Amino acid sequence: ASWWGHVEPAAKDPILGVTEAFLADPSPNKVNVGVGAYRDDNGKPVVLECVREAEKRIAGNLNMEYLPMGGSIKMIEESLKLAYGDDSELIKDKRIAAVQALSGTGACRLFADFQKRFLPDSQIYIPIPTWANHHNIWRDAHVPQRTFHYYHPETKGLDFAAMMDDIKNAPNGSFFLLHACAHNPTGVDPSEDQWREISHQFKVKNHFPFFDMAYQGFASGDPERDAKAIRIFLEDGHMIGCAQSFAKNMGLYGQRAGCLSILCENEIQAVAVKSQLQQIARPMYSNPPIHGALVVSIILSDSVLKSLWLKEVKGMANRIIGMRNALRENIENLGSNLSWEHITNQIGMFCYSGLTPEQVDRLTNDFHIYMTRNGRISMAGVTTGNVGYLANAIHEVSK
Numbered sequence: 001a002s003w004w005g006h007v008e009p010a011a012k013d014p015i016l017g018v019t020e021a022f023l024a025d026p027s028p029n030k031v032n033v034g035v036g037a038y039r040d041d042n043g044k045p046v047v048l049e050c051v052r053e054a055e056k057r058i059a060g061n062l063n064m065e066y067l068p069m070g071g072s073i074k075m076i077e078e079s080l081k082l083a084y085g086d087d088s089e090l091i092k093d094k095r096i097a098a099v100q101a102l103s104g105t106g107a108c109r110l111f112a113d114f115q116k117r118f119l120p121d122s123q124i125y126i127p128i129p130t131w132a133n134h135h136n137i138w139r140d141a142h143v144p145q146r147t148f149h150y151y152h153p154e155t156k157g158l159d160f161a162a163m164m165d166d167i168k169n170a171p172n173g174s175f176f177l178l179h180a181c182a183h184n185p186t187g188v189d190p191s192e193d194q195w196r197e198i199s200h201q202f203k204v205k206n207h208f209p210f211f212d213m214a215y216q217g218f219a220s221g222d223p224e225r226d227a228k229a230i231r232i233f234l235e236d237g238h239m240i241g242c243a244q245s246f247a248k249n250m251g252l253y254g255q256r257a258g259c260l261s262i263l264c265e266n267e268i269q270a271v272a273v274k275s276q277l278q279q280i281a282r283p284m285y286s287n288p289p290i291h292g293a294l295v296v297s298i299i300l301s302d303s304v305l306k307s308l309w310l311k312e313v314k315g316m317a318n319r320i321i322g323m324r325n326a327l328r329e330n331i332e333n334l335g336s337n338l339s340w341e342h343i344t345n346q347i348g349m350f351c352y353s354g355l356t357p358e359q360v361d362r363l364t365n366d367f368h369i370y371m372t373r374n375g376r377i378s379m380a381g382v383t384t385g386n387v388g389y390l391a392n393a394i395h396e397v398s399k
């Protein structure tokens with residue numbers, strides 16, 4: 001008898017599959033706007049200057065001992081200041097249970113497991129659409145999923161009315177997954193006033209907001225501004241949960257640097273919650289990786305490196321915003337009679353173009369342009385060199 005003969009190959013990941021197809025294409029014109037990682041204007045991956053400098057300080061100076069089970073205390077402290085605010089009373093009062101996590105994915109998964117363990121009958125409301133991995137994460141944690149309206153296909157913006165209805169109609173005390181900024185895949189965020197209304201309604205319904213913040217700084221170029229939704233919920237006295245990732249805003253993708261925090265009613269509760277988060281981590285990976293945590297804590301705790309980082313985040317965000325303008329302008333100049341306003345209204349790494357799966361297939365087959373079939377364009381893959389080609393191809397398939 002065979003041990004593993006019954007194992008069928010897993011379904012291909014829709015995002016990673018795009019990269020594979022791109023790499024296999026010999027065409028010199030090929031363009032990859034599938035992958036969610038920042039590229040410079042030459043299409044090359046970027047290591048930030050502040051990261052290089054932090055690494056110089058690490059090299060030869062620091063040992064490679066295990067971190068504590070909950071991760072680097074310093075890295076957690078700096079992460080919390082970014083999300084909750086430098087002068088947050090909540091931090092001073094030690095009301096936040098926080099652990100270093102395996103980037104944003106690991107933070108979400110740790111939370112989902114914690115939710116299942118301590119509120120086993122709870123569910124999670126997830127926006128439609130969302131980052132596909134959210135579904136996998138809560139599925140594998142055995143938390144039942146419900147969905148709520150988010151995106152409006154006609155306006156290519158927020159379906160605020162339907163979203164509010166779903167919030168009102170959910171049973172009191174429901175868990176909701178919210179993208180703190182730069183919603184993936186749509187690039188559509190609520191306005192500040194809309195966030196205030198959402199927060200108010202969450203209060204009325206006693207819902208739990210869990211913020212996935214994978215792009216702090218990447219939306220506006222300013223991490224403080226991108227934390228606005230979270231700050232509004234904090235002002236309103238919500239007990240929030242938050243997953244932070246340094247993959248995008250520090251370009252630390254493969255280092256798996258992130259933080260999970262859960263705001264508690266008092267310090268005693270926070271100590272208990274943190275100890276339980278560590279209990280969940282212990283049999284899975286024991287303790288988190290050290291290198292990325294050192295990079296993050298060195299940058300954020302040094303005023304010179306932090307300023308450099310803020311400048312570099314702004315640079316990345318601005319390049320993307322510039323490419324949004326260029327893409328829209330190029331398509332409009334070709335005489336398209338469709339509206340492309342959403343390219344510049346949307347924010348963050350992605351443009352949810354509204355192209356149909358058939359149009360995306362044509363982009364790939366006729367023009368060697370690679371992206372997910374839901375029409376999501378990674379603006380990080382758009383450059384001065386390819387924006388004209390991309391615009392022309394989009395115009396051709398959408399006429």
Ligand code: PMP
Nearest residue numbers: 103104105131184212214245247
């Ligand atoms: N949440 C969202 C919405 C994301 O887009 C991503 C990255 N694609 C993540 C979480 C997690 O990424 P990482 O685990 O690399 O931090």
